[in-house]
Amino acid sequence: MGEPGEFAIGQHRDYTGAKIGMWLFLLSEILLFGGMFILYSAYRYQHASDFHQASKEMEVVLGTFNTLLLQTSALTMTLSILATQRGKPRLSVCLLIGTMALGLIFLGIKGHEWLTKIDRGIYPNSPTFLTLPKGEMLFFGLYYVMTGLHGLHVLIGIGVLSGMLIFLLRGKINRSRSIPLENAGLYWHLVDIIWIFLYPLFYLIT
Amino acid sequence: MEKVHASTEDKPETEIQRDALALPPQKRVGTYIAAWAGIIILTGLTFAASRMSVQEGRVIASLFIAGVQAGLALVYFMHLGAEKATIFKVLIPLVLAVLLIFIALTFSDVAFRRS
Numbered sequence: 420m421g422e423p424g425e426f427a428i429g430q431h432r433d434y435t436g437a438k439i440g441m442w443l444f445l446l447s448e449i450l451l452f453g454g455m456f457i458l459y460s461a462y463r464y465q466h467a468s469d470f471h472q473a474s475k476e477m478e479v480v481l482g483t484f485n486t487l488l489l490q491t492s493a494l495t496m497t498l499s500i501l502a503t504q505r506g507k508p509r510l511s512v513c514l515l516i517g518t519m520a521l522g523l524i525f526l527g528i529k530g531h532e533w534l535t536k537i538d539r540g541i542y543p544n545s546p547t548f549l550t551l552p553k554g555e556m557l558f559f560g561l562y563y564v565m566t567g568l569h570g571l572h573v574l575i576g577i578g579v580l581s582g583m584l585i586f587l588l589r590g591k592i593n594r595s596r597s598i599p600l601e602n603a604g605l606y607w608h609l610v611d612i613i614w615i616f617l618y619p620l621f622y623l624i625t
Numbered sequence: 626m627e628k629v630h631a632s633t634e635d636k637p638e639t640e641i642q643r644d645a646l647a648l649p650p651q652k653r654v655g656t657y658i659a660a661w662a663g664i665i666i667l668t669g670l671t672f673a674a675s676r677m678s679v680q681e682g683r684v685i686a687s688l689f690i691a692g693v694q695a696g697l698a699l700v701y702f703m704h705l706g707a708e709k710a711t712i713f714k715v716l717i718p719l720v721l722a723v724l725l726i727f728i729a730l731t732f733s734d735v736a737f738r739r740s
Contacts, residue, residue: 442717446717449720453727457731460731461735490661497657609703615664615695620687623672623687624684
């Protein structure tokens with residue numbers, strides 16, 4: 420007999436179904452963020468110089484560091500799945516904890532950036548905010564909504580990965596049943612891809 | 626066809642089951658590290674491009690590089706290139722086409738709006 424949850428002859432496993440279900444969800448997420456990117460582009464087209472000015476307030480070094488963190492977490496996530504599939508649960512657990520730690524550091528830095536801006540009075544409806552040109556208000560409004568929603572996704576991702584960690588430790592995810600971890604990985608990669616587009620639009624296009 | 630495993634010892638016992646269940650073949654660690662290195666290098670390139678004095682085409686260049694990075698993540702990390710079911714090859718382009726239609730409609734509205 421194999422370990423608990425190991426594949427047995429006659430046991431129903433629908434890999435394609437599980438993956439398609441996850442992809443349908445991810446595609447709805449792409450459309451959600453896609454709508455926001457369209458909004459950003461339309462307002463940027465209308466208020467090009469204000470967007471240009473407002474993006475100078477961004478902390479490029481922190482943004483770039485955060486980008487590298489998230490992209491590295493994508494690698495540790497993938498390697499964690501591979502370790503599970505190769506029957507190395509301890510390595511998989513370590514890599515998964517590493518992924519979550521990188522996500523938490525990302526959120527910490529993002530929180531620091533938000534607080535710095537809030538300290539300077541740049542937040543929706545603040546007295547300083549209301550004196551800004553319309554285009555700059557739109558830029559910062561979109562910044563808070565888009566990076567906030569992305570941050571929420573990172574937080575949810577860490578929650579999902581925590582669940583996967585428990586499953587891994589209990590042996591419910593193993594080399595013959597790794598689909599839940601693979602799907603959690605897909606979600607994490609989507610969060611990374613969304614940031615890949617947010618980074619240049621908010622931090623680099625000055 | 627990509628060589629998936631370096632040696633027989635390296636091959637997981639479940640690989641035959643993966644084939645039977647139409648699972649995509651596993652990749653090697655080196656493939657993932659190469660994809661990650663590519664993504665990191667492209668981030669450096671985007672950052673460098675943003676520091677150039679040339680204004681024109683910078684937005685397009687940044688978004689093009691972001692598109693390539695997303696492509697690398699989709700194909701290697703999310704295994705889209707290795708998925709065997711046809712539906713994966715239909716679903717993603719379909720959603721991207723819908724998004725493209727939204728973009729075209731929104732911009733035709735914004736560009737031709739009076740006031």
